[in-house]
Amino acid sequence: MAATKRITADVVVIGAGIVGTAIARELSKYELSVVLVEKEADVAFGTTKANTALVHAGYDADPGTLKAKLNVAGNALYPKITQELGVLYKNTGSLVVALDEDQMLHIHELKIRGEKNGVPRLEVIPAERLLELEPHVNPDAVGALWAPTGGITCPWELAIAYTENAVLNGARVLLSSPVIGIDVHEGRVTTVHCPNISIDARFVVNAAGVWADDIERMAGRDDFEVTPRRGEYYLFDKRASRIVARPLFPVPTPFSKGIVVAPTVDGNLLAGPNSVLTGRKDDYATTAPGLAEVLEGARKLIPDLPVREAITNFAGLRAVAEPGGDFIIGVSPGLSNFINAAGIQSPGLTAAPAIAEMVRDILSDVGLELMEKPDFDPIRKRPLRFTELTREEQARMVAEDPKWGHIICRCETVTEAEIVAALHSPVPCTTVDGVKFRTRAGAGRCQGGFCGPRVVAIIARELGIPVEKVTKKGGKSRIVMGPSKEPLLECSCSVEGMEKEVGDDV
Ligand SMILES: Cc1cc2nc3c(=O)[nH]c(=O)nc-3n(C[C@H](O)[C@H](O)[C@H](O)COP(=O)(O)OP(=O)(O)OC[C@H]3O[C@@H](n4cnc5c(N)ncnc54)[C@H](O)[C@@H]3O)c2cc1C
Incomplete structure (x- = not known):
C-alpha cells in the first residue's frame, strides 16, 4: 500500500462546490497556502451542478437572516466577479x-x-x-x-472559474480526495485526512454541502443536521x-x-x-x-x-440545516479554528461571493493573518468557444490548428480543440461530465448521443489511458466496458473551408 503523503496548509477548504471554490479564490488573494479538497473527480459535481442557476434579487428570505443579507450582498457582487472570471x-x-x-x-x-x-x-x-x-x-x-x-448565470462555470483563478494564484486543489477523518487536539483541528494524503492545517473551512454535518461530526461536533x-x-x-x-x-x-x-x-x-x-x-x-x-x-x-x-x-439536493433553517456560517462551537459554511441552500449560488468574504473575515477574527499578495491576478480568461468567435476568428483558428475545424458536438458546435484545451486547463478535467461542464459537448439536444464516444476517445488519447478507463463522472461510472472494434473518433464532421453554417442544427 502506498504511504500516505503529508503536507501542510494555512487553510484547508473542504468541498469544491460554489461555496468552497469562492472561498478558496478569496483566500488566494493573500499570502497563504490554501488547499481545496473535493471527494468527487471534479469541482461542482455536488449541488452546484444541479440548481436553477438564478442570481436572486433577495426579496425572499426573512429580514435579518444570513440568507437575506448575503443574498443581496452576493447579487451586487455578480457583475464584477463574473466579468473578472470570464463567466x-x-x-x-x-x-x-x-x-x-x-x-x-x-x-x-x-x-x-x-x-x-x-x-x-x-x-x-x-x-x-x-x-x-x-x-x-x-x-x-x-x-x-x-x-x-x-x-441568470452558469453555476458550474463559475465554480470552475473560481477554482482556476485560485490555482493560478497559488491555491492547490485535490480532487477525488474524500475527507475521511479529522484530528482534533485541545479544541483545535490539527489534521485533515484523505485516503492518500494528510494535511496538517492551521484552519479548516467546512463547505461540504449536504455532507457538512458529517464533516463536522468527524471533528467531534454535532451542532446541526442537514436534511x-x-x-x-x-x-x-x-x-x-x-x-x-x-x-x-x-x-x-x-x-x-x-x-x-x-x-x-x-x-x-x-x-x-x-x-x-x-x-x-x-x-x-x-x-x-x-x-x-x-x-x-x-x-x-x-x-x-x-x-x-x-x-x-x-x-439537485438542497442542504436544509436544522436547527434554524438559515445558513450556518461561523466558528464551530468548541473548535476555535474550524469554520462552518453549512446549510447553504438557496440562495447559496447568489450568496457565494459574499459568503466567501464573510468566511475570510471570520478567519481573520480567529487569528489568520491576511497579507495581500502584490501579484494577485483577479482575471481568469474565458476559454475560447468556437460559437463565440467571429467568422474571421474561426477561420484563423482553423488555419492555425485543424482541431478547431473538427466539430465533435454537433448540437452545441464544440470543436476538438476546445475539448483538448479543457483537458489541459488549469484545473484539468478527466471525465465526460467534466468536458461537458467546460465546453458544453454533450449538453445539447442529443445529450451526448452523437458526440459521447468521440469525447471518450479524446479523453483517452489526451490522458494516455485506455477508453475503458474513461468515466462519466469518476468512480465506477465507466462508459466503455471493453475494447472497441471501431475507432471511436471516426465519422465526426469537419468545418472544411468553413462552409458549415455555425450553430445550425445538424
Ligand atoms: C433545486 C435547487 C435549486 C436551487 N436554485 C438556486 C438558484 O436558482 N439560485 C441560488 O442562488 N441558489 C440556488 N440553489 C442553492 C445552490 O445551488 C446551493 O446553495 C449551492 O450550490 C451550494 O453550494 P455548496 O458549495 O455549499 O454545496 P455543493 O455544491 O454540494 O458542494 C459541496 C461539495 O463538498 C463535497 N464534499 C462532500 N463531502 C466531502 C468529503 N468528505 N470530502 C471532500 N469533499 C466533500 C461534495 O462532493 C461537493 O462537491 C438551489 C439549490 C437546489 C438544490
Whole structure:
C-alpha cells in the first residue's frame, strides 16, 4: 500500500462546490497556502451542478437572516466577479407572478420584505405590463413583482472559474480526495485526512454541502443536521428558450420559491424545481410523479410550455440545516479554528461571493493573518468557444490548428480543440461530465448521443489511458466496458473551408 503523503496548509477548504471554490479564490488573494479538497473527480459535481442557476434579487428570505443579507450582498457582487472570471451572467431581472388577488397580497408583502432586505428598485406591476414583458405568461395573471436586479448565470462555470483563478494564484486543489477523518487536539483541528494524503492545517473551512454535518461530526461536533430536499427539473432545447425572457416565479411556499420557468444563460429553458424530502444524500433520482408536479407547476406560469422540446431531466439536493433553517456560517462551537459554511441552500449560488468574504473575515477574527499578495491576478480568461468567435476568428483558428475545424458536438458546435484545451486547463478535467461542464459537448439536444464516444476517445488519447478507463463522472461510472472494434473518433464532421453554417442544427 502506498504511504500516505503529508503536507501542510494555512487553510484547508473542504468541498469544491460554489461555496468552497469562492472561498478558496478569496483566500488566494493573500499570502497563504490554501488547499481545496473535493471527494468527487471534479469541482461542482455536488449541488452546484444541479440548481436553477438564478442570481436572486433577495426579496425572499426573512429580514435579518444570513440568507437575506448575503443574498443581496452576493447579487451586487455578480457583475464584477463574473466579468473578472470570464463567466456568463445576464442581468435579466425577474418576475413573481400572481394568479389571483390573494396572491397579489403576497406580492405586496414580498415587496415590503425585499425592501427591508435592501433589494433595490422593486416594483409591483399590473397584468398589462407583465404581458408586455412576457407575452406567453398565463393570461389569468393579475400582476407581478418586478425585481430588476435578478439575473441568470452558469453555476458550474463559475465554480470552475473560481477554482482556476485560485490555482493560478497559488491555491492547490485535490480532487477525488474524500475527507475521511479529522484530528482534533485541545479544541483545535490539527489534521485533515484523505485516503492518500494528510494535511496538517492551521484552519479548516467546512463547505461540504449536504455532507457538512458529517464533516463536522468527524471533528467531534454535532451542532446541526442537514436534511436533503430534492428538486427535480425539465431542461428544454434552445428552440424553446424564446418563450420567456427572464425567470418567472410563482408566489413562494414555506419550503421553496416554487416551480420556476427560466431561461438559462446558455440559451436553454428550464422548469423546476419541486421540493421533496429525501433521506439520502446521493438521491439525485427524477421520478414520474415529481416530473408531473414540475410540469403542472410550470404550466401555471406558461400554459403553452413546449413539453415536446424537453431534452433531459435532472435533480439537485438542497442542504436544509436544522436547527434554524438559515445558513450556518461561523466558528464551530468548541473548535476555535474550524469554520462552518453549512446549510447553504438557496440562495447559496447568489450568496457565494459574499459568503466567501464573510468566511475570510471570520478567519481573520480567529487569528489568520491576511497579507495581500502584490501579484494577485483577479482575471481568469474565458476559454475560447468556437460559437463565440467571429467568422474571421474561426477561420484563423482553423488555419492555425485543424482541431478547431473538427466539430465533435454537433448540437452545441464544440470543436476538438476546445475539448483538448479543457483537458489541459488549469484545473484539468478527466471525465465526460467534466468536458461537458467546460465546453458544453454533450449538453445539447442529443445529450451526448452523437458526440459521447468521440469525447471518450479524446479523453483517452489526451490522458494516455485506455477508453475503458474513461468515466462519466469518476468512480465506477465507466462508459466503455471493453475494447472497441471501431475507432471511436471516426465519422465526426469537419468545418472544411468553413462552409458549415455555425450553430445550425445538424
Ligand atoms: C433545486 C435547487 C435549486 C436551487 N436554485 C438556486 C438558484 O436558482 N439560485 C441560488 O442562488 N441558489 C440556488 N440553489 C442553492 C445552490 O445551488 C446551493 O446553495 C449551492 O450550490 C451550494 O453550494 P455548496 O458549495 O455549499 O454545496 P455543493 O455544491 O454540494 O458542494 C459541496 C461539495 O463538498 C463535497 N464534499 C462532500 N463531502 C466531502 C468529503 N468528505 N470530502 C471532500 N469533499 C466533500 C461534495 O462532493 C461537493 O462537491 C438551489 C439549490 C437546489 C438544490
